[in-house]
Amino acid sequence: MSIPIVPVSVKTTCPYCGVGCGVKATPRTAIEVAISGDEAHPSNFGRLCVKGSALGETVGPEGRLLAPKLRDRHNGSLSEISWDNAIDTVANGFSRIIAEHGPEAVALYVSGQLLTEDYYVANKLMKGYIGSANIDTNSRLCMSSSVAGHKRAFGEDLVPMNYEDLELADLVVLVGSNTAWCHPILFQRIVKMKEKRPEMKIVVIDPRHTATCEMADLHLPLKPGSDVRLFNGLLAFLAEHGATDAAFVDAHTRGFDDALTAAGSSDLAQTAKDCKLDQHDLMAFYRLFARTERVVTVYSQGVNQSSAGTDKVNGIINCHLATGRIGKPGMGPFSFTGQPNAMGGREVGGLANTLAAHLELGDPLQGEIVQTFWNSPAIAKRAGLKAVELFDAIDSGRVKAVWVMGTNPVVSLPDGERVKRALERCELVVSSDIIEKTDTNAFADVLLPALGWGEKDGTVTNSERRISRQRAFIPAPGEARADWQIICDVARRMGFEGFDFAGPHEIFDEHARLSAYRNDASTGVHRAFNIGGLTGLDRAQYDALEPTQWPLRSVEEGSTARLFETRRFSHADGRARFVPTAPRDPVNAPDEDYPLVLNTGRVRDQWHTMTRTGRSAKLAGHISESFIDMHPQDALACGVREGELARVSSRWGSMIARVQHGGGMPRGSVFVPIHWNDQVASDARVGAVVNPVVDPVSGEPEFKHTPVAIEKFHVSWHGFSLSRTAPDLDLVTHWTRVHGARHVRYEMAGRNRFDTAHGDHHEWARALFHIDDQHADWIEYEDKSAGVYRAAHVVDERIESCVFISERPDLPARAWLATLFDKDRLDDEDRASLLLGQPSAKGEDTGPTVCSCFGVGRTTICNAIRDKGLKTAAEITSCLKAGGNCGSCVPELKKLVVETEMARLSTV
Structure with missing residues (x-):
């Protein structure tokens, strides 16, 4: 069905995560659309995350399938x-x-x-x-593990909560959910309420120290796969300390005794050992849960994507049923879905x-x-x-x-x-x-x-x-x-x-x-x-x-904001079910050949396989290529270094990405994002590595626990190119494509050597960009002793392409180079900067993007923190606007404040 273009705002819904944000879209042309949040929509009240804000960049015809x-x-x-x-x-x-x-x-x-x-x-x-x-x-x-858990407990696939309950809660427990990045609008609702009510507590249960943890009162970095043990321990603790609601359990549930028996003893020390947690932190969480009436437990992919996912869901629900904390304002188990x-x-x-x-x-x-x-x-x-x-x-x-x-x-x-x-x-x-x-x-x-x-x-x-x-x-x-x-x-x-x-x-x-x-x-x-x-x-x-x-049985009755307020569930007898959840280890355990555990997930500014978000230059700046996040000691044991390429291998397949130490990985675990594929990278499909084990009840795959090995991916050089047309990728060994506003960038590496026997940089670089004209305006710099080469092709005084390569992975910043493609004419200073490998004027290099909403880079933020004495994320927002829209970068802003101050103190 074809519709005419009308320059008026149309209310619609964001196509990304399960938050379901309202969007106002105002078409300018067939491919230009202005995007803003719908202030009247009760899911987001006008706020959009950076992916939603960038939707206007994704509606063009590039790459579209236009006919059968x-x-x-x-x-x-x-x-x-x-x-x-x-x-x-x-x-x-x-x-x-x-x-x-x-x-x-x-x-x-x-x-x-x-x-x-x-x-x-x-x-x-x-x-x-x-x-x-x-x-x-x-x-x-x-x-699907949530669906199965709901049906076992409630008799029907029912999410009893609404978003308002996140703001009414006195304790929000986030389990296996990097909410700050994956559901940023809901996370900001929680954060705003915590700012208003500082006594509100946030607990994050996640093996990784993610951006979400930066806002938490307590982080429990549990052993991957030990969620059932953690919540069984909580159930036993609640029963032992008289924190259950006996009247609710007797009148509205079945199976409590069996679930309690399966949970085992309330041996705190043993539970802490099984989950690899500090015993005092575990006690703090158990006590907080027991003493707080209004508790919402949010869970997402970290719980669902497991061979024991359904049991993890029921372990969480069991604790809410035992305390009667369901069907009331500000309390209950809350599944955040990943898709719209x-x-x-x-x-x-x-x-x-x-x-x-x-x-x-x-x-x-x-x-x-x-x-x-x-x-x-x-x-x-x-x-x-x-x-x-x-x-x-x-x-x-x-x-x-x-x-x-x-x-x-x-x-x-x-x-x-x-x-x-x-x-x-x-x-x-x-x-x-x-x-x-x-x-x-x-x-x-x-x-x-x-x-x-x-x-x-x-x-x-x-x-x-x-x-x-x-x-x-x-x-x-x-x-x-x-x-x-x-x-x-x-x-x-x-x-x-x-x-x-x-x-x-x-x-x-x-x-x-x-x-x-x-x-x-x-x-x-x-x-x-x-x-x-x-x-x-x-x-x-x-x-x-x-x-x-829903439910909305009739117009007169109206919609229902919160389920189970009548204490009736969907099982035939109206009672909820406790489900015994005996802990079991993941099917595939690490061994001598595959000693590390692979965890997969999302990054902040990309979505699924990037067919939509990969079109946005705004979204490409935060994380431009796939990575392997791992503990420095694990990297040392594997013989890989930060910034280098490495191969991740399992019994099912392998992929290649760049090693990083994000600071949030425990020993024995590695994290790789899910988004990169064969259309945007030469070999970065993590799905090729993930094991095919599934939860026996839900059929949901085990994306969070695959035994893997890491080894160095040997290359002779690292580099990147920016060009208005695609380079010849047959000349490189490994590459990742990054979308730009007026160019395409490729991060690349190769195994070919540059010497008299194998060909020099000059002829290779010209072949890379298909340049046969010997009189082309070609500027270049080479330091053979350091293995450094830089070159640019200029056509009619405008940059057409450039390439930077080095034997080391530490290459010049990309952000300032991208701005040269916005210019109609390069001046002598620009040409000198290209050969020098850095901008001539201070401030031109903004650094890697931190705030995608406003395009604010890391270097700009760190300079402002240092030069203006900024102490808080709010002060950064006031000064640079960074963090002032969706707020998903606020945890990073807080981290940069600390890192910049530590760097300053180290030089005193």
């Missing part, structure tokens, strides 16, 4: 085809394979990037018409083990309810294949056709090389995407151009169960179509009825009606998920829908 394409399997080439041909190819391929091998031979792999309406029709097609539950989602990788519509996908049954509207697969009555409502020819009767086992089934040939929607499993799934192999072997691979060249799309037989954020229309549900509208405000590029429309076209071409929707408002209405259909105690399938009050919306009413929390 078909791959020739003989030579690998792609050719454009019509939509009619594309729909025929997909529908006929799926129909043929189903006819020959049955419905279990096909699958859909979808994404938390889909809108609820897209998710709904995909689930309806697969489970209600094809008749198989082989539809799973990349949300399996981030929150992970919750919406859960509502419509996007997971392979659920049905739509929180109904259950395998239950004949509940299956009959869904099939009757859909009037469908079939209904899936058993759970389908979860993400990891789905690609195992593709690899083994049991699944012969897969349709991937809005996700990049070659990068994001564990054991990534096996995912590649599976797709290579698959008889039919279909991909709906907005970007043409991704690691996964390289294996697709059919590419279908989908709408991206800013072009599509529908709803998403955030971590507090709040449904918000995502609204289109720019035209669809090329021939791109909405995901729901593509799915419905294929369904109809396969001969299925029930997919004639005039727009997303009709899909949403069906979704709302199903949520209320036979949803009452008399049917025996009463669910808390009910948005019956939103049925019957016409197009205009749907378009005007304000952010709304």
Whole structure:
């Protein structure tokens, strides 16, 4: 659906994390959009993190898939085809394979990037018409342990909290969540409340000392994987010290005694030893939890992404049930989701083990309810294949056709090389995407151009169960179509009825009606998920829908901000369940060959596989390339140094990144971010290294505990280039691409030597930039004894490209060089600076970006701290604006104050 460009603000929702921030987008042209926060949206009240603020830089047409394409399997080439041909190819391929091998031979792999309406029709097609539950989602990788834990404890996948509870709490416990970087708007709500009420306490439980820890009253750097022992110890402590709510436990729960028995004794010393924690710190936490009524325990990927993730979730919930701290203001267990519509996908049954509207697969009555409502020819009767086992089934040939929607499993799934192999072997691979060249799309037989954020229309549900509208405000590029429309076209071409929707408002209405259909105690399938009050919306009413929390059974009753206030849970008897959680060690333990434990996660300014955020120059400045964060003593033992390249290897694969000592890693652990892939780096896919072990209950992979070895990646030189066109990357051994406003930067390294036998710097550098003209304006500097070379190509007095290489990894700053590409003409001073390797004037080198919102660099901040005597982050904000928008850099500002003062004292 194409829409005209109108220069007015459109209220929509951010497409990144599960916070669900409201955004105001004002299109200027088809590719220029002004972005601001929606002050009226209750999730963020106008604030946006740096990723949200930079959304305007990500809506351009670069790299977009603009028409359906078909791959020739003989030579690998792609050719454009019509939509009619594309729909025929997909529908006929799926129909043929189903006819020959049955419905279990096909699958859909979808994404938390889909809108609820897209998710709904995909689930309806697969489970209600094809008749198989082989539809799973990349949300399996981030929150399915929470789903399983909620269902075991509450009888339904329910997040009882809302964001206001974070501000009402007297104690906020952040478990396995670098909230400052991954959910910065919620973190700032917590920090602002702590500034207002200093007696409020923040405890961070995380093996790493992250940015979140800078704001904490107490950090517990527990041993990776020991969360169950920690919370079992807390449960035993609460029982021993009379801190449980016996009346609540007796009246509203079952299984307390069994859970307490599984938790074991309250031997504090043993628990501290098992978790590798200081006993006094552990006691401080236990006492604080026991004595504080209003406690919110936030948990995220550090808990979920584990082979014991579901037990970790239930260990946390057990402690809240034991104290009755649930269903009341300012207290309860709170799962922060990682994707914008992970919750919406859960509502419509996007997971392979659920049905739509929180109904259950395998239950004949509940299956009959869904099939009757859909009037469908079939209904899936058993759970389908979860993400990891789905690609195992593709690899083994049991699944012969897969349709991937809005996700990049070659990068994001564990054991990534096996995912590649599976797709290579698959008889039919279909991909709906907005970007043409991704690691996964390289294996697709059919590419279908989908709408991206800013072009599509529908709803998403955030971590507090709040449904918000995502609204289109720019035209669809090329021939791109909405995901729901593509799915419905294929369904109809396969001969299925029930997919004639005039727009997303009709899909949403069906979704709302199903949520209320036979949803009452008399049917025996009463669910808390009910948005019956939103049925019957016409197009205009749907378009005007304000952010709304569920349940919303009727307009008169209104939405529900907090669940379990009546003390009734979704199990048939209305009682919550304690779940015994016996500690168990991770499946793969470190050994002599792989002595370190790999932990993976996100960085502040990037998102998933960077197909969106990687387009933003603003977001590239904070962390430009992948890294291996490790303890200095571990680095010494492995023979690697900070700033050098190293290889991370496991039994499943390897990757290469640069070693750093961030100061937050315990001995025995290393951290590598998840974002870099084969499109932006030569060999930085950490998914290739991660083990494929999953939680036996949830199916969520173990991204936080893979045994690895680290070794030096030998190169002869390190360097970087900045250019207006891409260099010849065949001339370098290792590279990472970094997006700039008017240039592209490559961090690079090579094994070739520069001497009379192997070729000199001059001819290599000119070949790097494809320069054949011997009269080109080429300036260069070389110090052979130090192994240093610098060169630049100037065209019509404007810099076209430059390259800096050295035998050592300590190279000149990049920020000031990038500013030269903004100039129409280089003067003599600029040319001299290029050869010198540093700016001629003080202050031109701002250093690596710290505050991406305002583009403030580390050097600028440190100079201001030193020269103006700044003592606090607030003073830095007042002076430089850094930290004054989303606040996610405030922990770094605090750290820089301390580091700068220590540096000053060391010189006194």
